[in-house]
Structure formats: C-alpha cells, structure tokens
Amino acid sequence: MRTTVTLDPDVEQLLRHATHGSQQNFKAALNDGLRRGLAHLAPAVAAAPFVVKARPMGLRTGLDPSRLHDLADDLEAEAFAVTTRKLRKALKK
Numbered sequence: 001m002r003t004t005v006t007l008d009p010d011v012e013q014l015l016r017h018a019t020h021g022s023q024q025n026f027k028a029a030l031n032d033g034l035r036r037g038l039a040h041l042a043p044a045v046a047a048a049p050f051v052v053k054a055r056p057m058g059l060r061t062g063l064d065p066s067r068l069h070d071l072a073d074d075l076e077a078e079a080f081a082v083t084t085r086k087l088r089k090a091l092k093k
Contacts, residue, residue: 005030 007015018029057065 015026015029015033018024018033019026022029024032059065
C-alpha cells in the first residue's frame with residue numbers, strides 16, 4: 001500500500017539512525033519499526049481448547065460420587081474425635 005506519512009522530526013531521526021550503517025533502506029526500517037511497535041495489538045492466536053477425558057472412577061456400587069463430601073466430613077469428624085480422646089487421656093495422667 002502506498003501512502004503519505006508525516007513523521008515528527010524525532011521519529012525521522014530515529015529511522016535515519018536505524019538505516020545508517022545497516023543494509024535496510026528507509027522503507028524497510030519504517031515497516032520493521034511499525035511491526036515491532038504494533039505487534040502487541042495483533043489478535044492473540046487462540047489456543048486449542050482444553051478437553052478432559054472422562055474415565056471411570058471405579059467406585060463400589062452404592063457410592064454416590066456427588067456425596068463424597070459427606071464421606072470426607074464424616075472421616076474428618078471421626079479423626080477429630082479420636083485426637084480429642086487421646087488428648088483428654090494425656091491430660092488426665
């Protein structure tokens with residue numbers, strides 16, 4: 001695409017400095033600078049969606065997986081009761 005661009009003096013100086021001592025011409029330096037400067041505005045490449053593969057849990061018949069939190073609560077309460085009993089015995093001695 002051909003277009004007319006008015007550059008600020010400091011930008012022109014930076015472009016001239018970029019072309020000085022390199023193999024690039026003014027047009028190539030301008031295009032490279034714009035690409036680097038605008039790269040963060042490019043749309044991100046969408047990553048492949050994460051897919052979870054379902055696998056059997058191997059639970060015994062009668063165990064409802066949606067109620068496993070109740071089992072965890074019961075086990076935690078039992079462990080607390082055992083620890084409390086041990087502490088009471090230790091304090092009585």
